[in-house]
Amino acid sequence: MGYEYFPGTSILHRLDPRTKFLIFIMIVVLTVSIADPLGILGLLILTAILYRVAGIPGSKLRKMIISLLPVFALFIFLNWFVVPPKGAHLLFTIGSLPITIETTMVGVTGGLRFLLFICVARLLTMTTSIAELLVALVKLRVPKEAATALGIGFSSVAILIDKINTVREAQVSRGAKVDVRNPFKKLFALIPIIVPAIYLTILRGMDVAKALEARAFTYNPAGRTMRKHIRLTRLDYLVLAIWIAFTAAIAFLRFRCGWFDYMFTIGRFL
Amino acid sequence: MPGRGEAGKDPDAVIELKNISYRYPGTDFYALKNVSLRVRRGEVLLITGPTGAGKTTLCYILNGLVPHFFGGTFEGEARVLGYNVPETPVGFLATRVGMVFSDPLSQLVSATVEDEVAFGLENLGLPEEDISKRVKRALEYVGLYNLRSRPPYTLSGGEQQAVALASILAMEPEIYVLDEPTANLDPLGTLRILDLLKKLSREKGKTIVVVEHKLEEMAEIADRMIVMNEGRVIAEGSPREILTRRAEHLHSLGLEAAHIPLLVQRLAGKGIIKSPGSIPLTLSEGVRFFDELLSSGELSIGGRAWEPNGGSEAGGEPIIVVEDLVHVYPGGTMALKGVSMKVYRGDFLAIIGQNGSGKTTLVKHFNGLLKPTRGRVRVFGMDVEETPTSELVKRVGYIFQDPDRQLFTRRVRDELAFGPKNIGVPPGEIEERIRDVSRKLRIEHLLDREPYSLGKGEKQRIAIASILVMNPEVIILDEPTTGQDPRNRREIMDTMKMLHREGKTIVFITHDMNLVAEYASRCIVMSDGRILLQGTPREVFSEVEVLRTTRLKPPTITSLFMELSKRHPIKEVILTLDEAVSLFEGGGR
Structure with a gap:
């Protein structure tokens, strides 16, 4: 719930969170520069392997991907309304709307990118404890108060989810129909849940603020002790080196040899 | 750092309040009226009084939350450990005055128990080795060292409160302030915290201020006691003196007198x-x-x-029939392990047991909030597995503990109309029902108010009314009295008694054995997902040995x-x- 951390001792767990941040950012850059769905699929498979390495059960990843499929479909659907480039190959038509291979492929690529972002981000949080994450933030010059606030936010999620569940049950007990399909009706149906949820969140905020004061949080914020330590080890440098080489190679193929343009893939079929 | 001012005449006094009056911002009444109080080093002071007496406000002065955090109008002189409270920041006072709040989860902010206890020590800027040592010592003191890597929200209420206490202990303050530390706990959790308080009070030099309603239990811990009402201190003395000589007076204030x-x-x-x-x-x-x-x-x-004939078995026909019910939550926890029971028409049924014994899981099957994993539940002949919840809620009303988790409209009137509208009651009749119910619950004057602006007791009555307007035949109350003061508890139960007389069937979950003794016609004791005992309260409370296995105690009068x-x-x-x-x-x- 909320922040899901899988304790473990895999390479991914042992890496400095900063290394993981850096790799995450490089993957984002890579995915944006690659337009070939097969290329992104390749990265996605690589990510799946990393889940394996981290010891996270495959069912987790599967569930995550299945829950994201509607968004994936939405990407493809929305791209059909984009005006196709000149000389695009017609796939079929819906009414007067021409569906081309090119627009579909852009949609598939966008959807895959989205899947990849989420999977990689979740992998990062699943292999990094909140405490490590916060220390990393502080090392990256985020103020200690802000980092602590973020940590409290993460640990409040589970509590709030529990409270909101009771809200739902209380309203269902009053005959509220919250499981309607129509998205517009759904919005109205959810008001009886959203309003108390907001109120409870504000109350939680007040409570936490009181508790923080009572535990001397404002005593000397700059002088707070940070118990967790993170250190770049040889492992980090090694992984970073490999990853940078990998990224450079992909960039070279992309910009010098024209690989991973989405025509690269489609070209095989046309 | 603020310097210590001139201490009072009594060199031993660690808390000195002189003629304190205080008003919260945005209110037009004084939460405290001319309160004076002196607490000596090493003293254990018990504070009691009905809701709205000013007990919590008084606690907040001791670490400066009042006036620094809340603002408002502060009059009088407050010195804690010689520091002038209005001139000393909370962050500084908090290093010397530790506070435990009544809702355990509201004060826990970290991802694990260990981090929670370390949190205050990190704020103090202590070296790491010291922090580790103190965390270990504090967790061992409260007996939770083995749970150190668990997230706090996965612990029981009693354990959570013990963590809150440990995180204060670790900071080694000179004064401990505990604001109703057992109000939200089950009997087992209460025992745990009271035992810890006893242990703490025996150690020399610890000044402890405790707000509590459990006076019988606190009498042997506290050295001195004050009773507050409507912002004033109305009695002061040794707990024995006040509890024995002024028992009737406490009772008339709506407190749980011994x-x-x-x-x-x-x-x-x-x-x-x-x-x-x-x-x-x-x-x-x-x-x-x-x-x-x-x-x-x-x-x-x-x-x-x-x-x-009083308090005998209910004579009506069975309206809820539970057969061999098993419930397993998605995480794999088996909360019910084969429960069979019946609710009869005209029952006034109490369900008791420690938290986690399956009480709430059981009653959530009565209106379809939960579906059986195995076994069968029939409500008015309908199988809950096949009947939509929207049908069941017409006949079974479920009142939750915390009204804040359901109120959502701008006006009380709309709040009451919500349920009947959902189940298709015609508008004219809704009006009529609102009128009836609000007269019965004495909330007519609140109908055009904003629900969120009301007091705790009033909100609870609105929540009850919002179910009654749906006119269910069975009313379920899930710990409606937890966190309420004794007078509010009685008011809620008296309302239920009235409804019962009108022919409603009542099922209530509670930790208060006195309420069971006084109101219930039948009682079910649950333990570890099973029914341990059932019968009239007389039958159940005479099974002292069986009750002891689940750490429940009959009312004191019964034991006597x-x-x-x-x-x-x-x-x-x-x-x-x-x-x-x-x-x-x-x-x-």
Whole structure:
């Protein structure tokens, strides 16, 4: 719930969170520069392997991907309304709307990118404890108060989810129909849940603020002790080196040899 | 850092409040009115009083949350450990005054138990080795070292509160302030915290200020006690003196006065016994006191204590039938392990047991909030597995503990109309029902108010009303009284009694054995996902040994007469004060 951390001792767990941040950012850059769905699929498979390495059960990843499929479909659907480039190959038509291979492929690529972002981000949080994450933030010059606030936010999620569940049950007990399909009706149906949820969140905020004061949080914020330590080890440098080489190679193929343009893939079929 | 000002005349005083009056911002009344208080180093002070008495506000002054955090108008002089409170930041006072709040989860902010206890120490900027040592020591002190890597929200309420206490202990403050630390806990959690308080109070030099309603239990811990009402201190003295001499007074304030002194005072008031020189307070004192009176013949047992038909099995037909019910939550926890029971029309059924024993899981099947994993639940002949919840809620109303988790409209009137509208009651009739119910619950004057702006007791009544307007035949109350003061508890239960008389069937979950004794016609005891005992409260409370296995205790009055019955001809199981009085009156009620 909320922040899901899988304790473990895999390479991914042992890496400095900063290394993981850096790799995450490089993957984002890579995915944006690659337009070939097969290329992104390749990265996605690589990510799946990393889940394996981290010891996270495959069912987790599967569930995550299945829950994201509607968004994936939405990407493809929305791209059909984009005006196709000149000389695009017609796939079929819906009414007067021409569906081309090119627009579909852009949609598939966008959807895959989205899947990849989420999977990689979740992998990062699943292999990094909140405490490590916060220390990393502080090392990256985020103020200690802000980092602590973020940590409290993460640990409040589970509590709030529990409270909101009771809200739902209380309203269902009053005959509220919250499981309607129509998205517009759904919005109205959810008001009886959203309003108390907001109120409870504000109350939680007040409570936490009181508790923080009572535990001397404002005593000397700059002088707070940070118990967790993170250190770049040889492992980090090694992984970073490999990853940078990998990224450079992909960039070279992309910009010098024209690989991973989405025509690269489609070209095989046309 | 602020310097210590001139200390008062008493060099031992660690807390000195002089003529404090305080108003929260945005309110037009004083939460505290001219309060003066002095607490000496090493003293254990008990504060009690009804809701709105100003107890919590008083606590907040001790670490400066009032006035620094809340703002408002502060008059008078407050010194804590010599520091002038209005001039000293909370962050500084908090290093010397540790505070435990009543809702355990509201004060826990970290991802694990260990981090939680370390949090305050990190704020103090202590070196890491010291932090580790102190965390270990504090967690061992409260007996939770083995749970150190668990997230706090996965612990039981009692354990959570113990973590809150440990995180204060670790900071080694000079003054401990605990604001109703057991109000939200089950009996087991309460025992845990009271035991810890006892342990802490025995250690020299610790000044402890505790707000509590559990006066019988606190009497042996506290050195001194004050009673507050409507922002004033109205009584002060040793707990024994106040609990024995002023039992009736406490009772009239709506507080949970100790029952044995109350009984003695009532008997003396009726002239049944002479006013005694010293009034017994504890169970063992009570047993000795009455044993002597009965043996010497000064007191004799009269007729029946209760009407023969009172509190017997309900005679109606079964309306909820549970057969071999098993419930497994998605995480794999088996909360019910084969439960069979019935709710009869006209029942006033109490379900008791420690948290996690399956009480709430069981009753959530009654209106379809949960579906059976195995077994069957039939409600008015409908199988809950096949019947949509929207059908079941027309006949079974479920009232939750925390009204803040359901109120959502701008006006109380709309709040009440929500349920009936959902189940298709015609608008004209909705109006009528709102009028009826609001008269019954005395909330007519609130109909056009904003629900969120109301007080705790009022909100709870709105939440109850919002179910009653749906006109269900069965009403379920899931710990409606937890966190409420004794007077509010009684008001809620009296409302239920009235509805029961009108023909409603009531099922309530509670941790308050006195409420079970006083209101229930039947009682089910749950333990570890199973039904341990069921029967009338008389039958259930006489099973002392079985109850002990799940750490539940019968009401003090019941225990007193069970002890006495070993040597004197008392055949009945006595449940309430009134029954006890009429036992000696000889005439029956």
